[in-house]
Amino acid sequence: MELLNTLTMKEAQQKLKEYFEDIRLEQEEISILDALDRIIWQDVYSTINVPEFNRSTVDGYAVISKDTFGASESLPSFLKNVGEVEMGAPTKITLRSGECCYVPTGGMLPENCDGVVMVEYTEVLDDDTVCIQTAIAPKENILQLGEDIAEGQVVFNRGHKLRSQDIGVLAGMGLTRIKVYRKPKVSIISTGDEIVSPEEEVKPGQIKDMNTYSLATAVMKDSCEVVAMAVVKDDFGLLEDTLRNSMEVSDVILVSGGSSMGTKDVTKDVINALGEPGVFIHGLAVKPGKPTIVGKVNNKIIFGLPGQPVSALVIYQTLVRYLIKHLYGDKGLIPYITGELAVNIASAPGREHYVMVNISQENEKNVIFPVHGKSGLLTMMTKSVGYIKIDTNQEGLIKGQTVKVYLF
Numbered sequence: 587m588e589l590l591n592t593l594t595m596k597e598a599q600q601k602l603k604e605y606f607e608d609i610r611l612e613q614e615e616i617s618i619l620d621a622l623d624r625i626i627w628q629d630v631y632s633t634i635n636v637p638e639f640n641r642s643t644v645d646g647y648a649v650i651s652k653d654t655f656g657a658s659e660s661l662p663s664f665l666k667n668v669g670e671v672e673m674g675a676p677t678k679i680t681l682r683s684g685e686c687c688y689v690p691t692g693g694m695l696p697e698n699c700d701g702v703v704m705v706e707y708t709e710v711l712d713d714d715t716v717c718i719q720t721a722i723a724p725k726e727n728i729l730q731l732g733e734d735i736a737e738g739q740v741v742f743n744r745g746h747k748l749r750s751q752d753i754g755v756l757a758g759m760g761l762t763r764i765k766v767y768r769k770p771k772v773s774i775i776s777t778g779d780e781i782v783s784p785e786e787e788v789k790p791g792q793i794k795d796m797n798t799y800s801l802a803t804a805v806m807k808d809s810c811e812v813v814a815m816a817v818v819k820d821d822f823g824l825l826e827d828t829l830r831n832s833m834e835v836s837d838v839i840l841v842s843g844g845s846s847m848g849t850k851d852v853t854k855d856v857i858n859a860l861g862e863p864g865v866f867i868h869g870l871a872v873k874p875g876k877p878t879i880v881g882k883v884n885n886k887i888i889f890g891l892p893g894q895p896v897s898a899l900v901i902y903q904t905l906v907r908y909l910i911k912h913l914y915g916d917k918g919l920i921p922y923i924t925g926e927l928a929v930n931i932a933s934a935p936g937r938e939h940y941v942m943v944n945i946s947q948e949n950e951k952n953v954i955f956p957v958h959g960k961s962g963l964l965t966m967m968t969k970s971v972g973y974i975k976i977d978t979n980q981e982g983l984i985k986g987q988t989v990k991v992y993l994f
């Protein structure tokens with residue numbers, strides 16, 4: 587019997603990169619309101635300064651900071667009040683030594699002003715005189731022209747994934763449309779004679795489909811477009827037809843089930859029948875997820891994920907996501923947090939283990955608890971916040987050891 591020729595996860599990622607080096611997504615231009623979590627296509631330069639004028643960050647009196655040096659509540663400085671800055675309008679005031687003027691938060695600073703004293707530290711003595719009860723340093727309580735973004739500056743690099751704060755900055759630079767990578771189009775196919783739709787009643791031996799739903803939503807979360815979903819019986823011809831149709835409309839196809847060594851596990855043979863180069867990975871030295879398949883046909887990427895719901899999602903997170911990020915040039919690192927293991931965790935060397943975990947916070951420390959279970963039991967993942975990795979050659983991890991938790 588053929589044995590799975592297992593690669594480490596790193597080797598598999600490397601191989602994926604080699605096979606798909608030539609596949610790139612095109613760009614599209616979209617409104618920034620639709621751009622959350624999308625990946626920037628080209629470096630973004632600012633054509634303006636932000637802010638576009640020197641402005642105050644407090645409600646107070648615009649001053650020449652030197653005029654306040656040495657001032658205190660008991661020994662205040664007295665400055666001549668020469669007027670008021672209007673919000674949202676330019677000011678013509680130019681301060682001379684010994685003068686001040688009222689400026690609201692965000693208001694334009696008068697010429698020569700290099701700081702603002704908060705109103706709390708001032709007292710208006712009469713129409714002409716303001717008593718300053720504190721000293722301020724040069725540049726205190728002001729934002730200078732271009733201090734946030736300078737004209738001509740590269741604000742975002744190609745490959746950056748847009749977050750809400752980034753979209754705010756784009757708006758601040760006057761950009762309401764942005765070029766991003768087109769979303770990868772993904773088809774999700776679940777195989778198995780036993781799989782029925784969640785709305786259907788199950789007969790003995792049948793189960794309700796989980797993988798289509800968990801994988802489709804995982805893919806959406808990674809800024810991909812789900813173009814087709816199908817449940818297919820374990821039948822060579824049916825799966826071949828479904829895959830052929832999916833290849834017409836998708837960049838990536840995720841098949842779950844039928845990846846192992848059973849007589850009805852046909853995913854690998856079907857991918858090979860579709861064309862060259864066909865399957866180039868079958869078997870990973872990981873747990874869960876050992877029978878994973880990856881193939882390439884006509885520049886389309888086909889994953890054969892293990893049918894077990896946990897294995898399918900774990901391989902999605904560790905391998906499929908790696909490829910998706912590569913496709914759209916996302917340079918973002920996979921975030922993790924660290925914590926201390928609450929207990930020993932055993933592991934057999936030879937495979938990289940992914941152990942689901944939960945976190946509790948004790949004495950301001952993250953304490954990490956494993957959530958054990960079989961890879962057919964998806965609630966193992968619903969009870970967890972992420973997973974830790976145990977290296978291929980490690981025999982386990984020890985209580986108290988610091989570990990990285992990759993969050994879902």
Ligand SMILES: Nc1nc2c(c(=O)[nH]1)N[C@H]1C(S)=C(S)[C@@H](COP(=O)(O)OP(=O)(O)OC[C@H]3O[C@@H](n4cnc5c(N)ncnc54)[C@H](O)[C@@H]3O)O[C@H]1N2
Nearest residue numbers: 776795796797798843844845846847851876892893894897
């Ligand atoms: N002789 C061997 N048997 C198995 C091996 C092996 O190396 N040698 N590997 C085991 C491992 S590890 C896994 S994981 C599974 C993978 O099996 P398949 O990819 O062939 O998947 P199926 O047999 O079709 O299904 C496995 C299991 O998952 C359930 N399933 C499938 N699809 C769905 C779905 N869409 N929603 C919910 N649950 C699903 C299915 O009913 C099965 O219970 O192979 C082991 N065997």
Ligand code: MOO
Nearest residue numbers: 874875876897961
């Ligand atoms: O490794 Mo399989 O992927 O768990 O049950």
